[in-house]
Amino acid sequence: MxxxxxxxxxxxxxxxxxxxxxxxxxxxxxxxxxxxxxxxxxxxxxxxxxxxxxxxxxxxxxxxxxxxxxxxxxxxxxxxxxxxxxxxxxxxxxxxxxxxxxxxxxxxxxxxxxxxxxxxxxxxxxxxxxxxxxxxxxxxxxxxxxxxxxxxxxxxxxxxxxxxxxxxxxxxxxxxxxxxxxxxxxxxxxxxxxxxxxxxxxxxxxxxxxxxxxxxxxxxxxxxxxxxxxxxxxKNMIGGEIITVETPNGDKLESLMKNCKWCKSGKRHDGSFTLTVDHADKKIPELVQIANKNKIKINSIVIHKPSLEDVFLHFTGKTIREQEAGAIENLRQGRRMHGRMRRR
Ligand SMILES: Nc1ncnc2c1ncn2[C@@H]1O[C@H](COP(=O)(O)OP(=O)(O)O)[C@@H](O)[C@H]1O
Ligand SMILES: [Mg+2]
CATH class of the missing domain: 3.40.50.300 (P-loop containing nucleotide triphosphate hydrolases)
Structure with a gap:
């Protein structure tokens, strides 16, 4: 041009x-x-x-x-x-x-x-x-x-x-x-x-x-x-609060929560399942009940206000750590293929 x-x-x-x-x-x-x-x-x-x-x-x-x-x-x-x-x-x-x-x-x-x-x-x-x-x-x-x-x-x-x-x-x-x-x-x-x-x-x-x-x-x-x-x-774009459930059964929890009416969004990542909801403290008992009924093991549950981490996850579908791990793996494969170091 x-x-x-x-x-x-x-x-x-x-x-x-x-x-x-x-x-x-x-x-x-x-x-x-x-x-x-x-x-x-x-x-x-x-x-x-x-x-x-x-x-x-x-x-x-x-x-x-x-x-x-x-x-x-x-x-x-x-x-x-x-x-x-x-x-x-x-x-x-x-x-x-x-x-x-x-x-x-x-x-x-x-x-x-x-x-x-x-x-x-x-x-x-x-x-x-x-x-x-x-x-x-x-x-x-x-x-x-x-x-x-x-x-x-x-x-x-x-x-x-x-x-x-x-x-x-x-x-x-x-x-x-x-x-x-x-x-x-x-x-x-x-x-x-x-x-x-x-x-x-x-x-x-x-x-x-x-x-x-x-x-x-x-x-x-x-x-x-x-x-x-x-x-x-x-952060306001995400709204509400974030519940992060650390669980080895993320897959199962994700499919169970697909039809959840009070969830704004749900994403599985990094060995955790993250839900965006309003009034998170009131939703925890139901979440635990669902997990117990379906033999889903919960290691921890954390509630927090949306952080930039959540914003990143929301818009890219991955946490920044997962994204970096992927980039490093690509880099390794690239090096194997080309047999040379690439600049970071
Ligand atoms: N001179 C270069 N030649 C080839 N690939 C490059 C070069 N500089 C950067 N890259 C590649 O471009 C991408 C972006 O790199 P970079 O801008 O350094 O990322 P960041 O600063 O966000 O970590 C990476 O995949 C990196 O490997
Ligand atoms: Mg850089």
Whole structure:
């Protein structure tokens, strides 16, 4: 389609506009025709299991990968036609660490500043400011190889901000970090958003992270965008309450509950059977009665308000764990077939 971009003016409140973005790797469609907009000042969460296409999407938006089809405007610049302007206007923190271990925190920042032509007159001041912001100022002259995972992540975020981007991309910002460090990072991310007015796009496969940080969440699975809304609206879509029955006889329970009048929906997954109902506490006795009458063993019953986990299950038919297990199995089969490692 010629001049597709020319027909796509951005509204002043928009930071990113993605139109029919697609990426194919040979016969694998990693990102499948996704469209969405990110508003200025928003934290936009991209939630999906490993292999869903999150990093591939970010790489296209950051102009590191060329789309197979579709396009996007980032801060008003086309990712196809104006890559340098896109790059200058964004900060990127990659899923895999890219710091130089043999340099100090300050030197890593300085190198990045030179790369982005941050003038020498302001470079030092900005570096010190940002290191202070992520509470690394006292460690500025330590080699990165002496840093913990959380400190490295903080340094990468500070580095991504040195050239004063309008939009910050964070690819799996807390991957593999312990809960305390993750909490601390969430605080920084929130603070950058509120205090600096930064638009942030983050990817994650952690439900709690997406829920806690995002103003809006796009659920992505197998390269497709399944749904996009605020965490509250997503949870309200499920409505009622969730009863999760852990049972080795899920099949039987599922077929028995097919005709249940008070169930909004029922799904079997992961050794459990999940029912969505209103007034769950009042439905438990009947459920237990049905189970007893039909010799269905129940290991546990849990009632809870719909979480993002339930939203994911509702829209994809699987839990994120099952989806990831499937992706890993596909990957294994792929490796056996091709006899080579594929990038995650
Ligand atoms: N350079 C590549 N070559 C071939 N396949 C790739 C490449 N990069 C990613 N993929 C595949 O594309 C799919 C999406 O990957 P990715 O975007 O990394 O997912 P996520 O970040 O959501 O875990 C996966 O199946 C992955 O194996
Ligand atoms: Mg990824």
């Amino acid at each position: 010629p001049n597709q971009e020319n027909r796509l003016p951005m509204k002043s409140e928009e930071a990113i506009k993605v139109i029919n973005l697609t990426k194919k790797f040979k016969d694998l469609t990693a990102v499948n025709n996704i469209s969405f907009t990110v508003k200025k000042g928003e934290i936009f969460g991209f939630l999906g299991p490993n292999g869903a296409g999150k990093s591939t999407t970010l790489s296209m938006l950051a102009t590191l990968l060329e789309p197979t089809q579709g396009t996007a405007l980032v801060n008003g610049f086309s990712i196809r036609k104006d890559r340098d302007s896109v790059r200058r206007s964004i900060g990127m923190v990659f899923q895999d660490p890219t710091l130089d271990e043999e340099l100090t925190a300050y030197e890593n920042m300085d190198f990045h500043g030179r790369l982005y032509n941050v003038p020498a007159t302001v470079r030092k001041k900005k570096i010190l400011e940002l290191l202070k912001l992520v509470e690394l100022n006292e460690r500025k002259d330590s080699l990165v190889k002496t840093f913990s995972g959380g400190m490295r992540r903080r340094l990468e975020i500070a580095r991504g901000l040195l050239h004063e981007p309008k939009v910050l991309f964070l690819d799996e910002p807390t991957l593999g970090l312990d809960p305390q460090t993750r909490n601390k990072l969430w605080e920084y991310i929130k603070r950058l958003n509120t205090e600096k007015g930064l638009t942030i796009i983050l990817t994650t496969h952690y439900m709690d992270e997406a829920d806690k940080l995002s103003d809006r969440i796009a659920i992505i699975d197998n390269g497709k965008m399944i749904i996009l809304d605020t965490p509250e609206n997503l």
